[in-house]
Amino acid sequence: xxRKAAIIGGGVIGGGWAARFLLNGWDVGVxxxxxxxxxxxxxxxxxxRLALPALSDVPMPPEGKLTFHGTIGExxxxxxxxxxxxxxxxxxxxxxxxxxxxANPGVLIGSSTSGFKASDLQDGSPAPHxxxxxxxxxxxxxxxxxxxxxxxxNPPEVVAKTVQIMKDxxxxxxxxxxxxxxxxxxxxxxxxxxEALWMLVxxxxxxxxxxxxxxxxxxLRWGQMGLFETYRVAGGEAGMRHFMAQxxxxxxxxxxxxxxxxxxxxxxxxxxxxxxDAQSGAYGIRELERIRDQNLIGFLRALKERNWGAGKVxxxxxxxxxxxxxxxxxxxxGAPLIMAQMQVLPGxxxxxxxxxxxxxxxxxxxxxxxxxxxxxxxMDYVAGGHSYYSAETHIRHLGEAKLGDRLTGTLxxxxxxxxxxxxxxxxxxxxxxxxxxxxxxxxxxMTAGKTVPASAEVWAKLSAIAKAHAGLPQPDGAGRxxxxxx
Amino acid sequence: xxRKAAIIGGGVIGGGWAARFLLNGWDVGVxxxxxxxxxxxxxxxxxxRLALPALSDVPMPPEGKLTFHGTIGExxxxxxxxxxxxxxxxxxxxxxxxxxxxANPGVLIGSSTSGFKASDLQDGSPAPHxxxxxxxxxxxxxxxxxxxxxxxxNPPEVVAKTVQIMKDxxxxxxxxxxxxxxxxxxxxxxxxxxEALWMLVxxxxxxxxxxxxxxxxxxLRWGQMGLFETYRVAGGEAGMRHFMAQxxxxxxxxxxxxxxxxxxxxxxxxxxxxxxDAQSGAYGIRELERIRDQNLIGFLRALKERNWGAGKVxxxxxxxxxxxxxxxxxxxxGAPLIMAQMQVLPGxxxxxxxxxxxxxxxxxxxxxxxxxxxxxxxMDYVAGGHSYYSAETHIRHLGEAKLGDRLTGTLxxxxxxxxxxxxxxxxxxxxxxxxxxxxxxxxxxMTAGKTVPASAEVWAKLSAIAKAHAGLPQPDGAGRxxxxxx
Numbered sequence: 001x002x003r004k005a006a007i008i009g010g011g012v013i014g015g016g017w018a019a020r021f022l023l024n025g026w027d028v029g030v031x032x033x034x035x036x037x038x039x040x041x042x043x044x045x046x047x048x049r050l051a052l053p054a055l056s057d058v059p060m061p062p063e064g065k066l067t068f069h070g071t072i073g074e075x076x077x078x079x080x081x082x083x084x085x086x087x088x089x090x091x092x093x094x095x096x097x098x099x100x101x102x103a104n105p106g107v108l109i110g111s112s113t114s115g116f117k118a119s120d121l122q123d124g125s126p127a128p129h130x131x132x133x134x135x136x137x138x139x140x141x142x143x144x145x146x147x148x149x150x151x152x153x154n155p156p157e158v159v160a161k162t163v164q165i166m167k168d169x170x171x172x173x174x175x176x177x178x179x180x181x182x183x184x185x186x187x188x189x190x191x192x193x194x195e196a197l198w199m200l201v202x203x204x205x206x207x208x209x210x211x212x213x214x215x216x217x218x219x220l221r222w223g224q225m226g227l228f229e230t231y232r233v234a235g236g237e238a239g240m241r242h243f244m245a246q247x248x249x250x251x252x253x254x255x256x257x258x259x260x261x262x263x264x265x266x267x268x269x270x271x272x273x274x275x276x277d278a279q280s281g282a283y284g285i286r287e288l289e290r291i292r293d294q295n296l297i298g299f300l301r302a303l304k305e306r307n308w309g310a311g312k313v314x315x316x317x318x319x320x321x322x323x324x325x326x327x328x329x330x331x332x333x334g335a336p337l338i339m340a341q342m343q344v345l346p347g348x349x350x351x352x353x354x355x356x357x358x359x360x361x362x363x364x365x366x367x368x369x370x371x372x373x374x375x376x377x378x379m380d381y382v383a384g385g386h387s388y389y390s391a392e393t394h395i396r397h398l399g400e401a402k403l404g405d406r407l408t409g410t411l412x413x414x415x416x417x418x419x420x421x422x423x424x425x426x427x428x429x430x431x432x433x434x435x436x437x438x439x440x441x442x443x444x445x446m447t448a449g450k451t452v453p454a455s456a457e458v459w460a461k462l463s464a465i466a467k468a469h470a471g472l473p474q475p476d477g478a479g480r481x482x483x484x485x486x
Numbered sequence: 487x488x489r490k491a492a493i494i495g496g497g498v499i500g501g502g503w504a505a506r507f508l509l510n511g512w513d514v515g516v517x518x519x520x521x522x523x524x525x526x527x528x529x530x531x532x533x534x535r536l537a538l539p540a541l542s543d544v545p546m547p548p549e550g551k552l553t554f555h556g557t558i559g560e561x562x563x564x565x566x567x568x569x570x571x572x573x574x575x576x577x578x579x580x581x582x583x584x585x586x587x588x589a590n591p592g593v594l595i596g597s598s599t600s601g602f603k604a605s606d607l608q609d610g611s612p613a614p615h616x617x618x619x620x621x622x623x624x625x626x627x628x629x630x631x632x633x634x635x636x637x638x639x640n641p642p643e644v645v646a647k648t649v650q651i652m653k654d655x656x657x658x659x660x661x662x663x664x665x666x667x668x669x670x671x672x673x674x675x676x677x678x679x680x681e682a683l684w685m686l687v688x689x690x691x692x693x694x695x696x697x698x699x700x701x702x703x704x705x706l707r708w709g710q711m712g713l714f715e716t717y718r719v720a721g722g723e724a725g726m727r728h729f730m731a732q733x734x735x736x737x738x739x740x741x742x743x744x745x746x747x748x749x750x751x752x753x754x755x756x757x758x759x760x761x762x763d764a765q766s767g768a769y770g771i772r773e774l775e776r777i778r779d780q781n782l783i784g785f786l787r788a789l790k791e792r793n794w795g796a797g798k799v800x801x802x803x804x805x806x807x808x809x810x811x812x813x814x815x816x817x818x819x820g821a822p823l824i825m826a827q828m829q830v831l832p833g834x835x836x837x838x839x840x841x842x843x844x845x846x847x848x849x850x851x852x853x854x855x856x857x858x859x860x861x862x863x864x865m866d867y868v869a870g871g872h873s874y875y876s877a878e879t880h881i882r883h884l885g886e887a888k889l890g891d892r893l894t895g896t897l898x899x900x901x902x903x904x905x906x907x908x909x910x911x912x913x914x915x916x917x918x919x920x921x922x923x924x925x926x927x928x929x930x931x932m933t934a935g936k937t938v939p940a941s942a943e944v945w946a947k948l949s950a951i952a953k954a955h956a957g958l959p960q961p962d963g964a965g966r967x968x969x970x971x972x
Contacts, residue, residue, distance in 0.1 A: 211712025222705030226697025298788020
């Protein structure tokens, strides 16, 4: 059965949560009295539809159903989880919780609050144990962090349930063991923000120079290792103690102005807003959002390739969803095997928005690799010193795939013996064949560097499939040379 | 003539500078009394050789010559620039400058100091105008930021020369207009560091949790937009003023503890070091360095693809070095055209360290794209509504390329008429042909979606090359179907 979340408050943050739940297959009911809420959430959602699926290497589930409601009670009906993202006014938040708990007693409520502690939020509720902090970072549909912070009134089961829901939608729940104002991330942001405002006020640097000082230097490091691991590496062979000894004295040096805060007044707002316009005014907000999202996709993809940091979260989320797909990967004998399900990712397209030609070959490789795993010639087999090497490949470009298109790779064996096979892969967009790839693969002893017969186990599986495929008609386009007349 | 830099102090930072100069073709003379200096610099250099070239899309210049010297005077002989990276002791730094200026009067000295102002460093020197701060971030060979900070004693020419040298080695010089302790980047790092130490001391979070709070959330944002532009986007349609109004009050809230600093003592060092061991101790420092570098390459490559932030710096650096190469791109008529010089990048290899098969097709695309630009059918032509589309491709895999290998793509026209051409591309590693790619390209009216004759200008250039190539022997492997007997 489709799961349902209620989203109370539909701004940038609420919209980001809605997108994450919807794209992970949950139904979402929204309540926000702002007459613009529906338009705003749909704007976030259309960004998210371009972004989140680009991080996935398994097909996304069917998108959930998005509904807007006139009352909190309607929005929360049938929901197992509520994400509250209304303004930072504690009286307003408490009023919302009271209505939620009246309409759906027992529902779990996570708050997006930037700074209030769970115990502040729970105060006065008849069911404080069901109210907890789940604090995300913008854009919610791309950044995995959710700071989960409860009070002593939240039993372990409630924390565990919150953690599991965050994981189910691909987030990284970080459970805080002590309550603290502003949790972890926002304390750093606030420290940097105060220091940055001083620099503006003192005329040391502009908003643009400050941003460059971050994104050309340590900002690049922090997306993958954070503070302590970065310093551990910087300390080099001498280690963390040496690093501490070296930089310890700086704690007493005048390296920050954080003993004081600049006065918040109109002049400060003007200063920041004017410099920000000069820095970024050439881009509209929607344009900046898309630039940011594409950059983040690039970072997250880079980390995913290396199974590191946030990339590890993405791989685990893929793995959790892959099981459903693999069950359907087998096809009846005597038909081309459905070996791969793919989606055209941002890195696959050219300046025209079309899938770039070498990616059709890549789609073939994904399909053939899955086939090799099927016949027992996957990574373990390669580790044993044998592998199939591609010798020769013929590709026909018959159609066009675009960003976001879902592709299927099917594989037919044209011929096979102990030392080689010839495969014919169709890359399909729905029922349309966008490319065919004919390939000769040789079975190689990698150490000796020569063609040898496959193991008995591999050959048994390969020959059974070859036999089952022997009755299939010779595909149109197989056996062709480039430019050959029909 | 080869340019020369002197590196005084050969730790992680000095070694990083040495690597950046060497890999950009400068000779480097090193002075460091540490008997381990040569080993340490070579360790950094071998990391850098795997990393920095992976960011380049034009061939790197021949690596400069690295020499180690017993005195400061020898190291600085013939150098036009010195990078000083000795310990943070101002008396030591001043002693080094005196020896440098005695041996090579007039040499420009940039200091890697983390916090001293230029005027402090210049104090007492007979030539204070030649001493300036050029503060980098680790790893110096990958992160582009260099904070250039002078005093009123540095004339504009000295600042300009420092800026130009930084650009020549691919860095992003950020010139500070006011002197300030710790410059910009380190003030933020210090603020975050102090806040983080409080959280450890108060038992709110461990080093590992703090790092996750950074790298799963805002750390990912900061590698591409910094602080203010990120908030501008987060403010959404309502803009920066609204964002300020919303978060202004937080300046008065207890969201940081930075009014005070934790006491620096053995207990604090123990706390950090023990937690850091638990977090990262499973990896050796060299391993962590390589993980970090590969992650940063991924981030920087993602930004380069989008010509954004640090990626813009990389593209500009490529462009500055590309001129030399393009002059040699032409070949005499009657020989295959040398159309592309490539290097096997980390994203091109498979789990075996071999160039993945679809990247041979990609290398062909790079070669054919360069050819299309040569005959006047590049991006401008495509913008006019016409393009060459690949219809059919045949690839032979004849050899193997590995990470870092330099590849050349040559192109021969097998046949051509107004509506199509058949090309034969050889992908060469030195003299060895690692792959051949035969391809049929059709000239298409993109709006009508059908094959049409090329423009007169394009056809004139294409037919002249086809005529010049008509006398070349038919290449071995052209016209083959997959698996065809010879």
